[in-house]
Amino acid sequence: MTNAGCQLAGFIIAAIGGTCVLLATILPHWRRNGPSKETLEMSSIYEGIWIECIAYSTGQWQCTDINTFFVGLPLPVQIGRGFSCTAVVLGALAFVFSVLGMECTSCLSSSPTSKQKMSLLAGVMWVLSGGLMGVAVSYYANSVLNQYRRDVDRTVEGEKFIFGSCLYVGWAALVTCSVGGSLLAAGSRSDDDEQNISYLSTAYRPPGIPNKADFSTEYV
Template structure:
């Protein structure tokens, strides 16, 4: 039988991962410039998948949108945007299905098999969300690493302001992937074991009929009178 406590733990963990996914999606720090060799190393240029910003030593930020929404952007940025959207959509549907599938809710109470399957579907959505944000962060980081290695062949003076390193959003994205994946798997495991609810009720009915039969046979053994039907009733 499905374990409601395990399901609830899985949902809470997956929701924490979903929150990290949402934060990683909108953080403007997927990559930042390597300030090594620059005159003003405190000025950092950050780039997210939706906006790009410049942070100054005074603590102020100046942000601007990209010129285009999707077409014309680098391939890694397009993949990161698309997969991050997929990750958040799947996370939303995973939470929505959990409301109907968890044992602690009153939805679909009359059909335990369907309720268990809905909960497993919620866990699958969370697993898909984890995979999507993981792909987004990994593809974007691969592009950063490729460019960094390409510029490493030149001297530092020639690559000032051109080399970029990993930003905080990438690490938040990888953390979101791990937490959401764990929560989704726990939710799936907590929803297993309710595969034959009909046979359970059928067996209980058979046992009830058998107990009634035994009680009737015991009444005959004790010599209780049996009502004789009058033949005139059939005339």
């Protein structure tokens, strides 16, 4: 049997990471304008990979879609869209495979080997999902940082852009998906596999060589 507790813990952690992947993909908080006295009194600008929003001090939001054709988008936005969407798809598939492959579920209970392989595949997909999201937010964060350094001499602080909360959510998704997927994959290892490994690791005795017990016989 597999380690059901390890699988369940990995699934919960990975599911949290998958939620972070989805939130980071759809929310417009990849970057925002830096704080200043003027902007704090008037408005704040938030930009994502799908929409751009202006939040006014009255609590109202005005958002516009980024309808530019994919090829015409800036490279960080292209990478953000491509990698994050792929991460969402992998996370959705990993969620389904996790439910099918975990020992605590009754799905595929007639085929323990299939459940074990399904759980292992789900763990790998969770890790890939978190890794893709991590690449997307890291590349975008690097572009924001480079632009901030280029604009360091600007007199208006509100025109500078800094990291948005979605970048931190994406990095959290990288960690949680990697940890959860690793636990899920590790929990898919059955006791039979451990017994086979221990059996193969025993010392090899060539044929024809007697055991030590044969020499312990005393003759009178």
